[in-house]
Every structure is written in structure tokens, then in C-alpha cells.
Amino acid sequence: MAKQNAFYAQSGGVTSVINASACGVIETARKHSDQIGTVFAGRNGILGALTEELIDTSALSDETVKQLRHTPGGAFGSCRYKLKDIETHRTQYERLIEVFKAHNIGYFFYNGGNDSADTCLKIAQLAESMNHPLKAVHIPKTVDNDLPVTDNCPGFGSVAKYIAVSTREAALDIESMCATSTKVFILEVMGRHAGWIAGAGGLAGQGEGEAPHLIIFPEIPFDRATVMARVDDCVKKYGYCVIVISEGARYADGTFLADAGTTDAFGHKQLGGVAPTLAGMVKQDLGYKYHWAVADYLQRSARHLASATDVAQAYAVGEAGVKLALEGKNSVMPTIVRTSDTPYRWEIGEACLSDIANVEKFMPRDYITPDGFGISEAGREYFEPLIQGEDYPPYEKGMPVYIQLKHQLAEKKLPDFQP
Structure with missing residues (x-):
């Protein structure tokens, strides 16, 4: 078969290691230049394909591509853009295939989470119906850790x-001042429906009385009276209380504690402000001095504190995605398979996109303590290996050295298209 080009795009909220996956894709494709020609990257994700703004990565030196591995953010630009329903807006999907045909693209690597897995699957199905040979592979990425099948997500x-x-360091701060100052500290973390990130906060403490004293998960219905009683007990017993709360914390009826009243491009409710909401309850019900913080984008962009395990896995799924495509696989996603807890070992597997698309994986109940406010030993056993190791970026004058790419676009071959 004649050599074809590849298209890679980044989707949704970026991470500190998504560019490591990009590095894995590009470097592996270059090692197979006899089968893959140019790797184009979508400028601002899938929008780059619709608008035919294709970044020519062949213009990047090997050294520049290598530096992607330690650079946070989305080097090629990402987007929160949901393709419309294929039945009523078929022309949008057909436009993608037309761009792929015009640029001889036979490989599609889409780096994202649940929604992008669905998009990748639909594009693969449409390409087949339009008789365009396309190998579509989803490269997993999401800080929410809620993709099914894979053990964890890069x-x-x-x-x-x-x-x-951050929880451990903030706890030491609060503990040292609690006699005369703040009694309750609340850290709000990401996680709309799944409490994986909140659960990770539990690694900060090892034993009785160590922070965090409460973790509030989306999977456990929020009961104000129970939570306030627990906070009060902690302050009286330890002098202070540290809480990690997921943005998706909700009441028993499914209502979010902090529903902003708007939705994003994918129809998901926009959340925010659960920390001040909870702080207001503490003030009203208990009267304790409090402080709250929102990790927000800091948590997903902190490449200086990246897990070495995470960096290795992010690169590996990018590499594996290319190899799966070259093996003729289509509508699949490389997965991370845990083969051992002690010592921790993992390998790359694969899954069908039909088993991934639009499916969310929640925290198992046995990862959460019986009272619903902490992580169990099973949860700790799951989380601990994933944060192991340091992979510091290079530093210069006290600052990490990150790269910002100059996007050299390929020449357009089709009429303009309005997404």
C-alpha cells in the first residue's frame, strides 16, 4: 500500500503530560517513515481538521519534538468542540474526510477523553462508509481518570x-497556625462525576488524625448535618480540619452543591465554587475560621511536579497508538494494564472504542472507607504507584524550560469551511 500521512489532534482539557503522548506519536511515526509520511497536527484540535489548519510537524527538529515530552499544556492547541450529531449534520463529518483525502491522511490519532473517543469512533465509521482507508486510534488522556477498560489514564x-x-503541605501550614487562626481548610479539586482526583488527596495522610480529615466524593451523597458534625469533631479532636472536595460533590437527589447554571460545548454542567459553598456552611453552622482554595488549572498544568510513571505511560500510549495503526488496527485505544501491585508493573493493552466511547468509570466503593470520607487500603494500593518517581523538566535561571512551537501550516487545498 502506498505511504500515507497521519493526523494527530489534542482534545479537551489538556494535562501536564499530553505533549509526552504527542512526542510518542511523532517520534514513533518518524521511526516508520517507510509507512507513514508527514504527521500533521490539528491546530486547536479537531477544529484544525475542519478549517484545514494542519500543522506540518516535519518542520520540527528531532530535538524540538523531544522537548515536547517535558512541556505542559497542548503544544498544538486543544479545543472543547463537540461535533454535531452525525445524522443531522453529516456535512461536518464529511468535511473531515474530504480534508483527509486532500492531504492523503490514512492515520488518525485523537488524543483525549470520553467525548473524543466517541468522535474518533464516528469518524472511523464514516470513513469506511465513504470508502476512505483510515486507521483511527484514540490516544487516552484525561486528568479525571474516568475512561473505562484502562487501569488509569495518562x-x-x-x-x-x-x-x-499540596494537601500535605497546606495541612502543615494550617496545623501550625490553628491555635490562633484558621481551623478549617478546604481544597476544591476537579472531578465532575468521578472522585479519582479527590481520592488522590488521601495519599497526603497515613494515619489517625493526619490530613485530609475528610474527602468529599461525587460518588457519596452529601449530607450537610453529617459533614458538619465530622468537621466539628475533627477541630475539637485535632485542632483543625482539612477537607478535599470534588467539584462534582452532590446531594442524594443528584443536585450539585455548586451548579453554575451553564453547560459547556459537550452539554456538561459547568461547575465551580463548591469550596466557598462548603466554607459558607462551616461559617453558618459551626462559626470556625476557615480558608479555601481551588486547585483549578494549577493541578493539571504542574509539569514541574509530574509523576515519572505518568510521563512514561503518556509517551507509551502515543507510541502504541502508532504501532496499532501500523498493524492495521482500527477504532481501538491503547490501554494501560496493571500486571502487578507490588512491585508495580504495567504493560500496554488495547480496547475497542465501542467499549470506551461515552462511558465513565467511577471510584469503586471499596476504594472508599466505610464512612465515605477517606480512601481505603484498596484505594491507597491503587493510587500510590501512579504518583511514583520524579521527572523534572530542565531548569534555567531557576525556571523550567518549556517550548512554544511556531505552527507552520500546510498549504490549504480545499475551499474555506465554517465549523
Whole structure:
């Protein structure tokens, strides 16, 4: 078969290691230049394909590509853009295939989470119906760690490390001042429906009385009276209380504690402000002095504190995605398979996109303590290996050295298209 080009795109919220996956894709494709021609990257994700803004990565030196491995953010630009329903907006999907045909693209690597897995599957199916030979492979990425089948998701291990470390450091701060100052500290973390990131905060403490004293998961219905009683008990017993709360914390009826009243491009409710909401309850019900913080983008962009395990896995799924495509696989996703807990070992597997798309993986109940406010030994056994090891970026004058790419676009061959 004649050599074809590849298209790679980054989707959704970026991570501190998503560029390591990009590095894995590009470097592996270059090692197989007899089968893969140019690797194009979508400028601002899938939008780059629709608008035919294709970044020519062949213009990047090997050294520049190598530096992607330690650079956070999305080097080629990402987007929160949901393709419309294929039945009613078929022309949008057909546009993608037309761009692929015009640029001889036979390989599609889409680096993202649940929604992008669905997009990748739909594009693969449409390409087949339009008789365009396309190998579509989803490269897993999400800090939320909620993709099914795979043991964990690249991007999560580094967020978990950041939250665990931040919780421990903040707890030492609060403990040292609690006699005369703040009694309750609340850290809000990401996680709309799944409490994986909040659970990682539990790694900060090892024993009785150590922070965090409460973890509030989306999977456990929030009961104000129970939570306030627990906070009060902690302050009286230890002098202070540290809480890690997921942005997706909700009441028994499914209502979010902090629903912003808007939705994003994918129809998901926009959340934010659960920490001040909970702080208001503490003030009203208990009267304790409090402080709260929102990890927000800091948790997903902190490459200086990345987990070495996470960096290795992010690169590996990018590498594996290319190899799966070259093996003729289509509509698949490389997965991380845990083969041993002690010592921790993992390998790359694969899964069908039909088993991945639009399916969320939640925290197992046995990873959470019986009272619903902490992680169990089973949870700790799951989390701990994922934050292991340090993979520091190079530093210069006290600052990490990251790269910002100059996007050299390929010449357009089709009429303009309005997404």
C-alpha cells in the first residue's frame, strides 16, 4: 500500500503530560517513515481538521519534538468542540474526510477523553462508509481518570501527585497556625462525576488524625448535618480540619452543591465554587475560621511536579497508538494494564472504542472507607504507584524550560469551511 500521512489532534482539557503522548506519536511515526509520511497536527484540535489548519510537524527538529515530552499544556492547541450529531449534520463529518483525502491522511490519532473517543469512533465509521482507508486510534488522556477498560489514564498520575503533595503541605501550614487562626481548610479539586482526583488527596495522610480529615466524593451523597458534625469533631479532636472536595460533590437527589447554571460545548454542567459553598456552611453552622482554595488549572498544568510513571505511560500510549495503526488496527485505544501491585508493573493493552466511547468509570466503593470520607487500603494500593518517581523538566535561571512551537501550516487545498 502506498505511504500515507497521519493526523494527530489534542482534545479537551489538556494535562501536564499530553505533549509526552504527542512526542510518542511523532517520534514513533518518524521511526516508520517507510509507512507513514508527514504527521500533521490539528491546530486547536479537531477544529484544525475542519478549517484545514494542519500543522506540518516535519518542520520540527528531532530535538524540538523531544522537548515536547517535558512541556505542559497542548503544544498544538486543544479545543472543547463537540461535533454535531452525525445524522443531522453529516456535512461536518464529511468535511473531515474530504480534508483527509486532500492531504492523503490514512492515520488518525485523537488524543483525549470520553467525548473524543466517541468522535474518533464516528469518524472511523464514516470513513469506511465513504470508502476512505483510515486507521483511527484514540490516544487516552484525561486528568479525571474516568475512561473505562484502562487501569488509569495518562494525565491523572501527575494531578494525583500534585493534589497529594499540596494537601500535605497546606495541612502543615494550617496545623501550625490553628491555635490562633484558621481551623478549617478546604481544597476544591476537579472531578465532575468521578472522585479519582479527590481520592488522590488521601495519599497526603497515613494515619489517625493526619490530613485530609475528610474527602468529599461525587460518588457519596452529601449530607450537610453529617459533614458538619465530622468537621466539628475533627477541630475539637485535632485542632483543625482539612477537607478535599470534588467539584462534582452532590446531594442524594443528584443536585450539585455548586451548579453554575451553564453547560459547556459537550452539554456538561459547568461547575465551580463548591469550596466557598462548603466554607459558607462551616461559617453558618459551626462559626470556625476557615480558608479555601481551588486547585483549578494549577493541578493539571504542574509539569514541574509530574509523576515519572505518568510521563512514561503518556509517551507509551502515543507510541502504541502508532504501532496499532501500523498493524492495521482500527477504532481501538491503547490501554494501560496493571500486571502487578507490588512491585508495580504495567504493560500496554488495547480496547475497542465501542467499549470506551461515552462511558465513565467511577471510584469503586471499596476504594472508599466505610464512612465515605477517606480512601481505603484498596484505594491507597491503587493510587500510590501512579504518583511514583520524579521527572523534572530542565531548569534555567531557576525556571523550567518549556517550548512554544511556531505552527507552520500546510498549504490549504480545499475551499474555506465554517465549523
